[in-house]
Amino acid sequence: MLAGVTTQPTMAADPAAGRLVANMCMTCHGTDGYARLPNAPHIGGEPQSYLEAQLMAFKTGSRQHEMMSVVTAGLSAQQIADVSAWYAAHTAVAALPEGSHAADAPDLCVSCHGADGISTLLDAPHLAGEDRLYIDAQLKAFKRGKRSHDIMTEIAASLSDEDIREFANWYASISLEIRPPGSKED
Numbered sequence: 133m134l135a136g137v138t139t140q141p142t143m144a145a146d147p148a149a150g151r152l153v154a155n156m157c158m159t160c161h162g163t164d165g166y167a168r169l170p171n172a173p174h175i176g177g178e179p180q181s182y183l184e185a186q187l188m189a190f191k192t193g194s195r196q197h198e199m200m201s202v203v204t205a206g207l208s209a210q211q212i213a214d215v216s217a218w219y220a221a222h223t224a225v226a227a228l229p230e231g232s233h234a235a236d237a238p239d240l241c242v243s244c245h246g247a248d249g250i251s252t253l254l255d256a257p258h259l260a261g262e263d264r265l266y267i268d269a270q271l272k273a274f275k276r277g278k279r280s281h282d283i284m285t286e287i288a289a290s291l292s293d294e295d296i297r298e299f300a301n302w303y304a305s306i307s308l309e310i311r312p313p314g315s316k317e318d
Contacts, residue, residue: 143213145180147313150218153211156203165219166310170263176310177224179254183216195279221313226250226260229305238299240287249306261308267300 151163160169165176175183189195191204191212204212226248228234234247244253249260259267273279274288275296291299 143210145210145213145217147214147217147221149211150214150216153207153215154218157215160199161219164310164312165222165224166308167263171266171269173257173262173266174224174260174308174310175219176222178220178251178258180213180216180220181254182251182257183219184212185255187212187216223311223315224250224258224260225309225311226258227307227309229307232305236302238295238302240291241299241303244283245303249303249308258308259303260306262303264297264300264304267303268296271296271299 154161154163157163157175158168160167160172161175162168165174165178167174186195187200187204187207188209190197190200191207193201207215226246228248234242237247241259244251244256245259246252249258249262251258270279271288271291274281274284275291277285279285288296
């Protein structure tokens with residue numbers, strides 16, 4: 133967890149109002165939360181509490197990113213709650229590549245991020261379909277102390293560059309679909 137950042141939504145959120153805020157996010161994350169740039173994560177279907185905590189971390193400076201720190205500085209807590217609700221209203225659906233099996237997933241990752249890259253915890257992001265360079269960069273940021281998390285910092289510290297590449301390749305190979313709010317597809 134990030135120090136001083138809650139993973140619980142702090143106020144009532146309006147996904148429709150969040151859709152309007154998402155116009156600021158579309159260049160990198162897409163309006164539906166499917167990233168358009170390889171160095172941006174997919175955020176559609178993430179839990180609202182996770183998204184809100186990350187955005188507040190950028191806003192308060194407890195997490196740094198040259199673009200996200202600037203974008204969030206101009207957002208109110210209500211706008212952060214709303215845009216988090218908008219992206220959380222989507223559904224992330226993942227599928228392993230043909231011939232892959234859940235048993236082959238990286239053991240260190242599965243308990244939090246799932247074998248298919250769909251997180252099983254409210255404060256762990258989905259990794260399905262993320263760009264391998266994005267995953268590699270985030271793991272190295274945890275390993276080198278540029279990012280901090282109660283669990284990830286310790287795990288990443290123990291990883292070799294080869295482990296990081298292997299884990300990044302696994303999750304990058306998974307196909308991801310982000311379905312719109314209210315979608316009836318399974």
